[in-house]
Amino acid sequence: MKLENIRPAINSSVLLLYRVFAIVSLYAVLAGVLVFGLGSAFYAGSKTWVAPVILSQSDKDTLDLIGKTLTTQDTVDDLKLDIGKLENTVTEARSHKANLEKILPAIETAIDQENQHKGQTGPVLADLDKQKTADVTSTESALAQSADVDANIDKELAAGLITKGDATQAKLSFVKSSGDLTDSKIATTLLKDTIWAKTLSSTTYLDTLHKQAELKSEIACLGIVLDTAQKQIVTEKNQVVKLDQALKTAKQTPLWAATQGARTNVALVPYENQAVANQGAPVYDCYLSFVACRQVGVIKATFVGEQHTTHPIFKTDLRGFLVQLELTDPDSAKSKTLFVGSKPLLF
Secondary structure, eight states: OOHHHHHHHHHHHHHHHHHHHHHHHHHHHHHHHHHHHHHHHHHHHOSSEEEEEEEETTSHHHHHHHHHHHHHHHHHHHHHHHHHHHHHHHHHHHHHHHHHHHHHHHHHHHHHHHHHHHHHHHHHHHHHHHHHHHHHHHHHHHHHHHHHHHHHHHHHHHHTSSOHHHHHHHHHHHHHHHHHHHHHHHHHHHHHHHHHHHHSOOHHHHHHHHHHHHHHHHHHHHHHHHHHHHHHHHHHHHHHHHHHHHHHHHTTSHHHHHHTSSEEEEEEEEGGGGGGOOTTOEEEEEETTTEEEEEEEEEEEEOOSOEEEEOTTTOSEEEEEEEEEEESSGGGGGSSOEEESSOGGGO
């Protein structure tokens, strides 16, 4: 058989195959568009789907959270230790200040009594000093006259007018008077020292005033220390409360749940689907996205705070919140979507 005889049949077969291929391709494209359209319409109208996410301890965000919580906990521990030290300081400073405040009135009373005593005795001693000075002057005048008497005693003794015993007795009386005069001069000098101490500010009195001023200054400084320490205690206690609250909030996040185990399965629930995201609600995984579904677990916990991810179907930005999943089939977390509450399409 020649090629010219079979060429029409070959051309007819090729044309038929081309037409069949074109029709099949067209229907395949139409079927794909139809499936995509049905899927898009389904996810646009479904209110039960969620997007699963797998978290682990080795994730960057999880490791970052661990580091921050450890740092925060160390800060809390340091603050609590410092608060304890400050409270001990306040207790000791308050006790010391109370003891000093008991001493201060006694010192002030002693100073007042001393000043009062000086005011009373100073003028009296000054008058006595004048009188004593006058007495000394009189005694000196009398002794000056007695010097002539002493010379006369010697003459009378030489002339035999008096006995030797009388002469001795007279001389002893003169010597005693001279000694008394010396004692009076000494007493006058000591009295001046006493008057000076009673009427002027002595170094001892100034030292007492200095101690009083130091005591008042120390009490004032202790008051400042107490006030500062108490304010710092309040400030640090407020910081501890805030940091404890931050730690509590951090421990209510899915990332913290991931730090407690090798793997944590969570799912982002779009805001429009939040009605079905209740603790204990059943979770379903489906073949071909939303057919032939089976229960694979339940919702274990719900987390607060907004999260963002990419829409698993439309590839757009998706906003919602996270829930923790307790799955009997861990591989279901790798699906694009899961369903909560009931099976989609009732099968």
